[in-house]
Amino acid sequence: MRILLIEDDESLADGIATALRHEAYAVDRAGTGREGIALAQAAQPDLVILDLGLPDLDGIDVLKSLRQKGIHCTVMILTARDALRAKIQGLDAGADDYLTKPFAVDELLARLRALERRSGVSRSPDILIGDVVINTASHEVLLNGEAVKLSRREFSLLRALAERPGHILSREQLEDKLYSWGEEVASNTVDVHIHNLRKKIYPEFIQTIRGVGYKLGPGR
């Protein structure tokens, strides 16, 4: 799950980004509207968090511009308290949710999970695949009812695969889901995490399609 954060207040952006990364999201950041639009096209995020009070462009225009460029991912708007008109405009322009400043980061995270669920990126809070239950909210994974302890990256990887059971994801696609810009990896990291996941769950749970990628499940 890859998130683009468009926010000019640097300390706030720092805080949000840290919290998000902690929740195993990959985060890209933009400080201006133009930068945001550019990054949205380049990085193909699953979700955009958009502050309406940007220095260069009006937030609503940014949103419209995104939609116009064919970027239809979920968008959450951040706005100052009582800027009701802006909210309404935002929703009309195709935003999916809004949050008024100031807000608690936990609130943001909760909303994100709700959006995630609603947008069908991962529908039910618990994804069920074979004898494995994945709870995206708590980051808990159960194998036959027994908790499996996964690290952050392992969980991200598993979630990425679990969003579309049976579908094959290439290493490249998986890396895109796990890493933000500027922290690309240049090794077989994905392989290693896959290996560790298999050890913690069971080997056949993740299938290798040689020369193509990995997929989850008995496949269909």
Place this chain on the structure above:
Amino acid sequence: MRILLIEDDESLADGIATALRHEAYAVDRAGTGREGIALAQAAQPDLVILDLGLPDLDGIDVLKSLRQKGIHCTVMILTARDALRAKIQGLDAGADDYLTKPFAVDELLARLRALERRSGVSRSPDILIGDVVINTASHEVLLNGEAVKLSRREFSLLRALAERPGHILSREQLEDKLYSWGEEVASNTVDVHIHNLRKKIYPEFIQTIRGVGYKLGPGR
């Protein structure tokens, strides 16, 4: 994935149909309940989107009628906001999901993806040739319901042939499909893969046109 849209509001139906087609669904349309029931029988859709406010019949009755006629595909209901009673009736009558108007098209698409996943019908159209099913998303191939394990090249070859059943593809054309520029082969590789495919499926599945190439036929 084939969708039947039963909706009398023409402009709304236009919008939905366009969005769906854009997502590579095949869409049939009906403006009335009767038309809808007729089309559902004729077109055999995988999913029905049913507006409850139709001019001729009550939406719930349409749904019941469909079920009665043995059409058990997934059904998503569209209903005006707050028509709670209708929703409940709808779910009782065997609908799988509902959406209240007005709604964002993205929301509809997200719900569809969720339903798709739940029902196991895949949008990436499974190619069906004779008794062989080819799923391009998962690289799975089923022969009479039994999985056939294919290697990457074998799968590519099969897919190339299956994209246009009955059409003859020359060795050269097939090589072009399998290899990127600069990695041309200089031997009978294609022949060998064809042979292995025949062994894994059954010989007559792939037909040889002497001096020309290969094609996929309904075979038996």
Place this chain on the structure above:
DNA sequence: GGGGCAAATTAAGGCAAACTTAAGAGTCCG
């Protein structure tokens, strides 16, 4: 019926993809 060419068959070597392991750097937390 026979020559010649196209396609089928088979087996083996080479090679790249994927797996495995371990170690060092980095991070978090008490």
Place this chain on the structure above:
DNA sequence: CGGACTCTTAAGTTTGCCTTAATTTGCCCC
């Protein structure tokens, strides 16, 4: 500040696929 844990690298190993090429079979036309 120290210890635990996680992540990334990289090197070594294994596995399985692909290609090659030699041989056999089958077809068509002379």
